[in-house]
Amino acid sequence: MPFDEADRVIAVLLEKRRNERKNAIFQQKGSLLFKRVPLVNPQRFITWIAPKLAILFEPWALRLMLVLIALTGLLLVTQWLAVVDTVRAIAELQAATPLAWVFLWLTVLGMIVLHELGHAVTCAVHGGAVREMGVLFLFFQPCL
Numbered sequence: 083m084p085f086d087e088a089d090r091v092i093a094v095l096l097e098k099r100r101n102e103r104k105n106a107i108f109q110q111k112g113s114l115l116f117k118r119v120p121l122v123n124p125q126r127f128i129t130w131i132a133p134k135l136a137i138l139f140e141p142w143a144l145r146l147m148l149v150l151i152a153l154t155g156l157l158l159v160t161q162w163l164a165v166v167d168t169v170r171a172i173a174e175l176q177a178a179t180p181l182a183w184v185f186l187w188l189t190v191l192g193m194i195v196l197h198e199l200g201h202a203v204t205c206a207v208h209g210g211a212v213r214e215m216g217v218l219f220l221f222f223q224p225c226l
Contacts, residue, residue, distance in 0.1 A: 120216040132206035
């Protein structure tokens, strides 16, 4: 009977190993609907900047941010018609020059990069490491 138990354990381990290999091959090749493109290793920059921004994670700074978010919400509610007009003007950029589209695209791209660097700094401040930054294409849409 001990040989039957050993055979079962070996079979389970072999199946587990096959699944790990299959998953490793899939992750290496990727998928048409999910593709990662690593671009940079930001560890040196993040290690340099994280201590300088660590003050933003102090309790008083977080409270101040909550107050600023609340004030922004209040401003949004009180200026709602102006916000709607601005959104309409942005939506009607069809008449805008190609240069305006380039500036809009660069602005959005810059904001996304700053947002993602915020995640990296948060990770570093709390003891993590960020070794890779890049672009993710999910269903052919870029996810920066």
